[in-house]
Amino acid sequence: MAKEKTNYVCSECGGTSPRWLGKCPSCGAWNTLVETVAQAAPAPGKNRLGTPAFAALAQTAEVAMLSDIEASDFDRTPTGMDELDRVLGGGIVEGGVVLIGGDPGIGKSTLLLQALDALSRRPSGASGGEPAGLDTLYVTGEESGAQVALRSRRLGLEHSQVQVLAEIQLEKILATLEQLRPSVAVIDSIQTVYSDQLTSAPGSVAQVRECAAHLTRAAKASGVAIILVGHVTKDGALAGPRVLEHMVDTVLYFEGDTHSSFRLVRAIKNRFGAVNEIGVFAMTERGLKGVTNPSAIFLSQHAEPVPGSCVLVTLEGTRPMLVEIQALVDSGGPSPRRLSVGLDRDRLAMLLAVLHRHAGIACMDQDVFVNAVGGVRITEPAADLAVLLAITSSL
Missing domain, CATH: 2.20.28 (Rubrerythrin, domain 2)
Known part of the structure; x- marks a missing residue:
């Protein structure tokens, strides 16, 4: 051979x-x-996915003036989970493609299974113009149907009407979507899906790129809202080619410590809403529950004033939150350490230089540790003053 x-x-x-x-x-x-x-070279007159060559189909496309195009706001379908709707920009958009990534075991599948169940349980003919229950499909490539059913029982989702398909072949998934025409479909996960037209293994760059492209085209053509679950690398970025994030309409990141009960869902791209919105969830025995007052988890409770602690108001999307900054300064010798959790480490070094030069407070021989309570990440410059005050207080 x-x-x-x-x-x-x-x-x-x-x-x-x-x-x-x-x-x-x-x-x-x-x-x-x-x-x-x-990949093998395509046959004459065919491209690599078996469709006729581009030259045979090339035709002049219709061009329209931008001012003549009729456009209206996108209709959104609430998922029934307020915190998830906040991140999505109000709900799921027909034909929209959402990519959600996060560490293994952080709760991606749990959250999506709860959202699909809530969508399928909408009361038919409810008052106030609320739409009836939607047809939903959960495509699992990492678990069997029995495992998904066991998880739904643990979450208390009795008599769930969510349809489940245990399949990883792209062509069968597309045929099922065409036959069932669900309103919302979840692909868990995109790294397990493969196409027969490609010889590379599932999870490879070529497979992820082509499968995501086909699912995106199917969503736009049929109006099915598709949610793709993606793996993340050890650095916390979505695994696979960067083009994957450009294909989809919305990119969500699941953040949080698996040893903590709180989870954050952050939108870093959203063609239908604002970016940098966050949703806050608490992991319970019955799954993820939305936290309506997230400031409570970003503040530690002190009976009296504590040195090294400062509370600031930070803006995450459209939501102002109270976050506590904690600093610990200790003698470190000739090679002091500068560590930060939830804040950029290089910015911490710059702030220490500013503190020395303009305030006359020297920390060159001190270890400096800074932490944002609750695992939240703070990027806005408004946190600089709180960090400097916390460091000075601890010193």
């Missing part, structure tokens, strides 16, 4: 190289080239 030809594909941009390089020649990222089996 002839030896299979391989090439190297960049996991960031999808660019290819005939040999391994430390730096991707397309996007310049380091150590992102992964060896894959090269």
